[in-house]
C-alpha cells in the first residue's frame with residue numbers, strides 16, 4: 001500500500017476550526033509518518049474527533065491544510081478521498097436493516113462503477129475484512145442487533161473494505177473486552193507493517209504506548225506534545241494534561257511505557273477496605 005504520492009504520510013499544517021465563535025482547533029500542526037501507527041490522545045473535549053473529521057473531509061477547516069503525501073486532502077473529489085481515507089467511528093448510522101456483511105460491503109462503494117455491481121475481487125475484500133475482524137460467524141446477523149463491541153469490529157471491517165491508504169479510528173477499542181482490544185490493535189499494527197498509515201484516537205495511555213509508533217497529545221485544540229511514546233508519556237505531561245498523578249514504568253515483558261495511575265492531582269486513589277462477607281445461611285434455609 002505504500003507508493004508514490006503518500007510516502008511522507010499524514011501532515012496537518014496550521015489547521016484552524018471554529019464552531020460559532022468557539023475556537024475548537026487552534027493552528028494545529030501534526031504528522032504521522034507513512035506506515036506508522038499514530039495515537040491521538042487528550043482529555044474529553046480536546047478536539048480529537050473534530051481533528052479526525054477535518055482530516056477525513058467531514059468538516060472543513062477555516063484555515064490550514066491536511067496533506068497525505070503530496071495530496072491536499074480538501075482538494076480531492078469525494079470519491080477519491082473515500083478511496084484514500086477511511087474513518088471508523090463508533091456508530092454506523094446509515095445501516096438500518098442491513099446485515100453485518102452488507103454493512104462491511106458498504107466500504108466498497110467508492111470502488112464500484114456507477115452501473116456495475118460488486119466484482120469477485122470486491123466480494124473477496126469484504127470476506128477478508130469480515131475474517132480479519134473476527135466476524136465470520138456474525139456475517140448474516142442484523143447490524144442493529146449487535147452488541148457495542150461487535151459493532152465496533154464491524155466498523156473496522158467496513159473501513160478496511162475501503163482499502164484506504166490512511167485509516168482514521170475514533171476510539172476503536174471502546175466497548176471491546178481486553179482480548180478484543182489487543183486483537184484489534186494488533187491487526188492495526190499488522191496492517192501498518194503492510195504500509196497503511198493509521199491515526200487512532202485512544203483514551204488508554206498504556207495501550208497507546210504499547211501499539212503506537214508515534215503519539216500526538218491534544219489539549220484545548222492544540223498539540224501539547226508529539227513524538228515517540230517513551231519520550232512523550234512522562235508523569236509531568238500526564239499531570240499537566242489530564243490532571244492525574246501517574247508513574248510511568250517499563251513494561252517488564254515489552255519494555256514499552258506502562259502508566260500506573262496514582263489518583264487525580266490532589267486526591268490519591270482510595271485504598272479499598274476489606275468488606276466482611278455475610279454469614280453463610282444455615283443448611284436447609286433459603287433467602288426466599
Ligand SMILES: Nc1ncnc2c1ncn2[C@@H]1O[C@H](COP(=O)(O)OP(=O)(O)OP(=O)(O)O)[C@@H](O)[C@H]1O
Pocket residue numbers: 019024042043044045046047048049050051
Ligand atoms: N456539534 C457540535 N456543536 C458544538 N460543539 C461541538 C460539537 N461537536 C463537538 N463540539 C465541541 O468541540 C470540542 C471538541 O470536541 P471533540 O468531540 O472533538 O473532542 P474529543 O477530544 O473527541 O472528546 P472526547 O474524548 O470526549 O470524545 C468540545 O468542546 C465539544 O463540546
